[in-house]
Amino acid sequence: MPNSKTLVYLFRRDLRVADNPILQSLVKEKAHGYTHLLPIYVFPAQQLEVSGFIPLGSEEKSPYPEARSRVGGFWRCGPHRAKFLAESVWDLKRGLEEVGSGLYIRVGMVGEVIDNILKSKELNVKGVWMTGEEGVEEKAEERDVKRACAAAGAECVIWVDEKYLIDDADLPFKDPQELPDVFTTYRKMMEPLRNKPRAVLPTIAKNTLPTFPSKSSVPSQHPPFVIPTSLQGLKNALLKPLTQVNAPLTKKPPPYCKGAQSAHPFKGGEMQAHNRLNHLLSSGAMSNYHSTRNGLLGTDCSSKLSAYLALGCITSRQIHASMLAFEDGTNPAWSAVPGYGEGENEGTGSLRFELLWRDYMRLCNRKYGTKLFHPSGFKGSPTTWLSPSNPPEGQTTASVTEIIQRFLNGTTGMGLIDASQRELFQTGYTSNRARQNVASFLTKHLHIDWRIGAEWYECMLVDYDQSSNWGNWQYVAGVGNDPRDTRNFNPVKQAFDYDPHAEYVKTWIPELRGLSEPSEVFQAWTCKDEELRERLGLRGLKWVEEPLEKIDFVIARKYPRPRVRGKGNAGSGGADSRDAGRSGGTKTGGSEWARARGSARGASANRGSASSRGHSRGHRREKGGGGGDSGGSGRKAGQASEKEAEHS
Numbered sequence: 001m002p003n004s005k006t007l008v009y010l011f012r013r014d015l016r017v018a019d020n021p022i023l024q025s026l027v028k029e030k031a032h033g034y035t036h037l038l039p040i041y042v043f044p045a046q047q048l049e050v051s052g053f054i055p056l057g058s059e060e061k062s063p064y065p066e067a068r069s070r071v072g073g074f075w076r077c078g079p080h081r082a083k084f085l086a087e088s089v090w091d092l093k094r095g096l097e098e099v100g101s102g103l104y105i106r107v108g109m110v111g112e113v114i115d116n117i118l119k120s121k122e123l124n125v126k127g128v129w130m131t132g133e134e135g136v137e138e139k140a141e142e143r144d145v146k147r148a149c150a151a152a153g154a155e156c157v158i159w160v161d162e163k164y165l166i167d168d169a170d171l172p173f174k175d176p177q178e179l180p181d182v183f184t185t186y187r188k189m190m191e192p193l194r195n196k197p198r199a200v201l202p203t204i205a206k207n208t209l210p211t212f213p214s215k216s217s218v219p220s221q222h223p224p225f226v227i228p229t230s231l232q233g234l235k236n237a238l239l240k241p242l243t244q245v246n247a248p249l250t251k252k253p254p255p256y257c258k259g260a261q262s263a264h265p266f267k268g269g270e271m272q273a274h275n276r277l278n279h280l281l282s283s284g285a286m287s288n289y290h291s292t293r294n295g296l297l298g299t300d301c302s303s304k305l306s307a308y309l310a311l312g313c314i315t316s317r318q319i320h321a322s323m324l325a326f327e328d329g330t331n332p333a334w335s336a337v338p339g340y341g342e343g344e345n346e347g348t349g350s351l352r353f354e355l356l357w358r359d360y361m362r363l364c365n366r367k368y369g370t371k372l373f374h375p376s377g378f379k380g381s382p383t384t385w386l387s388p389s390n391p392p393e394g395q396t397t398a399s400v401t402e403i404i405q406r407f408l409n410g411t412t413g414m415g416l417i418d419a420s421q422r423e424l425f426q427t428g429y430t431s432n433r434a435r436q437n438v439a440s441f442l443t444k445h446l447h448i449d450w451r452i453g454a455e456w457y458e459c460m461l462v463d464y465d466q467s468s469n470w471g472n473w474q475y476v477a478g479v480g481n482d483p484r485d486t487r488n489f490n491p492v493k494q495a496f497d498y499d500p501h502a503e504y505v506k507t508w509i510p511e512l513r514g515l516s517e518p519s520e521v522f523q524a525w526t527c528k529d530e531e532l533r534e535r536l537g538l539r540g541l542k543w544v545e546e547p548l549e550k551i552d553f554v555i556a557r558k559y560p561r562p563r564v565r566g567k568g569n570a571g572s573g574g575a576d577s578r579d580a581g582r583s584g585g586t587k588t589g590g591s592e593w594a595r596a597r598g599s600a601r602g603a604s605a606n607r608g609s610a611s612s613r614g615h616s617r618g619h620r621r622e623k624g625g626g627g628g629d630s631g632g633s634g635r636k637a638g639q640a641s642e643k644e645a646e647h648s
Ligand SMILES: Cc1cc2nc3c(=O)[nH]c(=O)nc-3n(C[C@H](O)[C@H](O)[C@H](O)COP(=O)(O)OP(=O)(O)OC[C@H]3O[C@@H](n4cnc5c(N)ncnc54)[C@H](O)[C@@H]3O)c2cc1C
Pocket: 293, 302, 303, 304, 305, 306, 307, 309, 310, 351, 354, 355, 357, 358, 359, 361, 430, 431, 432, 433, 435, 436, 439, 457, 461, 463, 464, 465, 466, 468, 469, 470, 472, 473, 476, 626, 627, 628, 629
């Protein structure tokens, strides 16, 4: 390519064409002088297992260590996200081709791949642009790319990530250390949220980007890897190592639940993200969001935009812009939908609020860096968690490992927790309400190292996002930015509040479908009818007969049913506060693990045993927990409320 001057655009978690500042700048600012644009996506070998890209029959081995987590040894990217990512990358390719460009796909360490491309004489690469990220590994990638560029005499530009609600340029502080440690303080600095986000960038017209370089000019993938030429091939390569029988995701994984429908059946990609957003507005689901977001079942109780946001298939400001068009009545496509043209409603206001939580979690990551992964969290709380290497007295490494396995496999004996864990395993998704309970159960009831839970979520979640995942785990574990470090969820009360008919738990634990009493579904050990247990095949099941935790939950009088809107939506946020105090007392403990853990050193000693706390706090409100819970506040859009303050 004589006289060429090529720019490499290294895509990361910005897998979209629209509202993309890098592409926009290439179209608008012609002074850059680049004749060619080489868009590339690298599947990063340290975060995702790439050995499946070695062709079948090859004797060669991957030069990289397995992409496994540090504490639990789980695959860092499990099958659900691997598939979603493949679809998103493939859709990016489609989107780029539509504007007359294209996408090269590679695997390996980002720095190495870029270094290899910089060496191409034919391409004459003079610059590498990429979007900056917060993570420690991601920053290391950026340093590697900068080094490679410096050695090759090419410019390296790290762009600001613009997939958040409020742009970095509009933050009221420059130094991340000035970020308040309480979300509400931050929120108040940013309100009114409706006025803050910047406008979406103009659409990229066809054939306005610098020329896409020919295949022959681009260095090929380094061996032993080969890049498939179809989406199916890409999925196969990513899934192959994750589905090997000798390396299961977890021992004895939960069986597939017949008849259960995924709450997240969506495919990855920019186009799918916008279809989803359009559906939320045109169906009215967005306007109902405030009262449905705590639902456990079904696709429409919450937005299910998280996985698209995590990969940058869509930006928060695009979501905001569509909501504005709905609120202001400027998009006739939605004119028949109730609330059209009537300004911000509870649903759209609440969604902005949640998107701000996401911004906040990312800023916490920026402020605290490696503390995101530290057992004592942002707070630096003096905690020693139980783990296989730190079993409680009277227990062994093997017995703690078994407890963890039961947690992962959804066989703790606690209905809500097991249902969520099985749903997660089967589908890659579980609701925010369920996540809060799962995280609370692992850390506040079992006192097990929260990082094991965070790593498992990293492996299993389709919407895994480093800041939101690790930040929320810390928050619920009591070592993060939750000013109330005594927050403790009672998973039985929560099940009554949000799954009053036990519909959710029965969906994901088919063994319990024959039970009619919700209390028995929530804790199968409480079913005393021997004949029924026998008939349902519950006799002899360890998780039924020896649950990890027993909670005596007495219903003082007929438990009120929460307001339920929409099919399959279990509970509104309001139920939480209304019901508080109407249920009887709770007492936790009773299991062998609870007894052993009661005398444990470390976490339990520092924080008081679950049994005593659970007992004395039986009537306490369990408002929220785990960043981003606005449920039940009855908050008018854009206004603060006491409960919200209480939550944060
Ligand atoms: C232990 C734990 C782990 C979590 N891990 C992740 C994760 O890896 N990735 C992730 O995106 N979210 C995570 N969350 C936050 C939240 O559970 C999910 O964002 C939400 O369930 C995704 O579903 P949705 O898109 O339908 O959410 P909606 O209720 O529709 O919310 C809209 C958007 O707001 C953002 N949001 C909502 N709640 C939060 C929150 N608490 N923190 C940060 N952002 C929020 C998300 O981007 C979400 O898509 C976690 C929460 C907990 C308690």
